[in-house]
Amino acid sequence: MYPDFPLDPSTPRGGQPAFWVGPRHLAGDDRRLYDRVADTLAGLGWTSLTIVRGRHEPDEAPEDRQVLRSTVLHISPDTLRWAQWSLADEPFHLGDLPIAWQISARADTSSPLAAWSSYFTTDVPGEAVADYLVALEARDQPAVPFAGPETVLDAVAAHGWFRDIDQPHAGATDPTFTSHISLGEVPPLIQDADPRALTTEADEAGPAGWQAWAEPALGAPCLWAASFAASVPHDLVAVFAASLSSTAPVLRRVLPEATRERLLRAPA
Numbered sequence: 001m002y003p004d005f006p007l008d009p010s011t012p013r014g015g016q017p018a019f020w021v022g023p024r025h026l027a028g029d030d031r032r033l034y035d036r037v038a039d040t041l042a043g044l045g046w047t048s049l050t051i052v053r054g055r056h057e058p059d060e061a062p063e064d065r066q067v068l069r070s071t072v073l074h075i076s077p078d079t080l081r082w083a084q085w086s087l088a089d090e091p092f093h094l095g096d097l098p099i100a101w102q103i104s105a106r107a108d109t110s111s112p113l114a115a116w117s118s119y120f121t122t123d124v125p126g127e128a129v130a131d132y133l134v135a136l137e138a139r140d141q142p143a144v145p146f147a148g149p150e151t152v153l154d155a156v157a158a159h160g161w162f163r164d165i166d167q168p169h170a171g172a173t174d175p176t177f178t179s180h181i182s183l184g185e186v187p188p189l190i191q192d193a194d195p196r197a198l199t200t201e202a203d204e205a206g207p208a209g210w211q212a213w214a215e216p217a218l219g220a221p222c223l224w225a226a227s228f229a230a231s232v233p234h235d236l237v238a239v240f241a242a243s244l245s246s247t248a249p250v251l252r253r254v255l256p257e258a259t260r261e262r263l264l265r266a267p268a
Contacts, residue, residue: 028256036126095225097121105142115143116231
């Protein structure tokens with residue numbers, strides 16, 4: 001890696017120059033989060049559907065129709081899992097950032113409701129979301145947990161992250177203290193079939209789920225955030241965490257403004 005290599009060498013024919021960069025958790029999504037994940041889902045054989053909502057007046061020409069919202073929904077062959085690109089669909093926010101991907105699963109086809117959902121904002125590295133989806137697809141039972149929360153912390157610890165001093169069994173941070181993963185209170189509106197998520201009083205602690213985020217500087221806006229409902233199996237979160245914290249460099253053409261000075265980079 002060459003941290004002092006200029007960010008804008010002469011651009012080769014065909015577009016922006018590419019760099020191998022690290023650490024991955026600060027490298028952003030290269031503004032290709034949809035493409036990266038959608039390509040992975042296509043390779044897994046998932047079906048994609050475009051849902052368009054709009055207003056159509058009688059005798060109105062098709063080209064005059066007002067499209068209000070649209071989403072792209074990807075569904076697995078067994079229909080037990082699905083992923084929705086929601087940026088175009090007035091998404092709610094996580095860490096003051098709009099949700100880009102919502103990934104859900106159900107226990108069986110008899111219920112239309114998700115057993116759990118997970119959420120990823122823009123600038124979550126696409127590699128981590130793709131690896132998470134590959135692991136989800138490989139499961140016969142997407143709603144059944146196979147491991148405990150320690151597997152998540154072990155995954156990041158293997159890549160040099162430190163366990164939280166105050167909560168060593170529920171949190172970890174990277175060596176630069178910019179990215180974090182924590183098991184705790186789930187933000188509002190996170191979908192989960194666990195009935196405790198619906199019955200918990202305002203002054204009670206509900207079921208705990210994993211949250212991850214990158215804060216480039218203390219008090220600064222988050223670069224990205226990810227949230228996992230309490231019922232998301234820990235071993236699936238561990239796959240995401242392992243990919244997110246991986247020390248392997250990733251290919252990027254567009255670097256996040258907030259972290260570009262923190263990234264090691266080499267021309268590709």
